[in-house]
Amino acid sequence: PGWGSYLLMIVVLAFSFSTMFSYSYYGTKCTNFLFGAHRAHYYNYLFLATLIMGAVIPLTAVVDIIDIAYAFMAFCTVFTMIKLSPLVKKAIKQYFRK
Structure with a gap:
């Protein structure tokens, strides 16, 4: 009861979005290092596909x-x-x- 559930929702949303952004950035940087900057967009496509799959399955x-x-x-x-x-x-x- 009260505002605790709303605070929890805000904290969970902030943590989940910051995690997604940091994984996207870190993965892009690792892809740049391993395969070159010209192939980094493939990681972004894969990342978006996994986000969609995670929401559907x-x-x-x-x-x-x-x-x-x-x-x-x-x-x-x-x-x-x-x-x-x-x-x-x-x-x-x-x-x-x-």
Whole structure:
């Protein structure tokens, strides 16, 4: 009761819009770095398509897609850590010898 529900709605809307804007900006910058500035608009098209898909498909499917994306990111991170661990170990030994 009262104005708490309205305040909560405003806070959730502000957080969700700021998250969407920051993901869009960060993704565009990463696409610029990886593929060049001339291909950044493809990321924007993909981002808009995922926004539309997220609004149309059921919430359980959206959550499943997000879970799969996080699993993929975790796999990439673990693979990279394993692949780069010998280089990190060598750099640490070299650093502490000084």
